Amino acid sequence: MKKIGITFFVVIIFIMAVLIGYYVFTLNKIKDENEKLIELSEKGKESEEKILEITNENKIEDVKQVNSSSDKVSPNGILILKKYYKDCKHTINDYSQIPEELVNLTEKDVLEYYKDWELKGFSPNEIVLYKEVNGSCNEHYIVKEKDGFIAIYTVDDNGKEILKEKTKISTEYLTQTDLIKIKDGIRANGREELNAVLEDFE
Numbered sequence: 001m002k003k004i005g006i007t008f009f010v011v012i013i014f015i016m017a018v019l020i021g022y023y024v025f026t027l028n029k030i031k032d033e034n035e036k037l038i039e040l041s042e043k044g045k046e047s048e049e050k051i052l053e054i055t056n057e058n059k060i061e062d063v064k065q066v067n068s069s070s071d072k073v074s075p076n077g078i079l080i081l082k083k084y085y086k087d088c089k090h091t092i093n094d095y096s097q098i099p100e101e102l103v104n105l106t107e108k109d110v111l112e113y114y115k116d117w118e119l120k121g122f123s124p125n126e127i128v129l130y131k132e133v134n135g136s137c138n139e140h141y142i143v144k145e146k147d148g149f150i151a152i153y154t155v156d157d158n159g160k161e162i163l164k165e166k167t168k169i170s171t172e173y174l175t176q177t178d179l180i181k182i183k184d185g186i187r188a189n190g191r192e193e194l195n196a197v198l199e200d201f202e
């Protein structure tokens with residue numbers, strides 16, 4: 001009877017050991033599988049990101065290619081000629097409509113057309129060219145008061161002021177600061193700057 005009892009006990013222990021062993025084994029397996037799944041999904045994300053990156057790069061490349069190869073000058077664009085005068089060190093900008101002969105030309109064609117100019121900007125709607133030239137820009141102005149009105153003087157290379165034009169802008173309503181400025185005379189180089197100065201008083 002005792003022997004049967006011990007055998008029974010051993011069998012029970014054995015079965016329990018097997019059950020526990022199996023339980024631990026399955027737990028580990030589930031854990032492993034979960035880890036593998038997480039790893040896989042992370043890899044999936046990485047490759048998705050890579051694909052996105054590649055497609056974005058392609059898009060940028062496409063845009064670049066459109067810009068560089070097929071851009072042609074539009075008839076509605078503007079041409080900006082920037083001339084730097086070495087003597088007075090002024091840059092005078094000249095704005096004009098795109099000349100007919102440039103319409104539909106590419107960047108390369110335009111450069112060939114303006115051989116002694118430097119191309120500073122090119123888009124279908126705006127061409128910017130730059131050139132350094134000898135001499136003075138001869139567009140040195142001084143804005144001053146004359147008989148109660150604002151007047152424009154040109155200044156020659158010797159510094160001599162010559163009355164160019166008396167405007168209809170009265171100095172009567174100018175602020176104290178503007179009056180002081182106008183008494184001293186405001187210097188402007190090039191039409192662009194001159195217009196900006198005059199606009200401030202209008």
Ligand SMILES: [Zn+2]
Nearest residue numbers: 088090137138
């Ligand atoms: Zn100048």
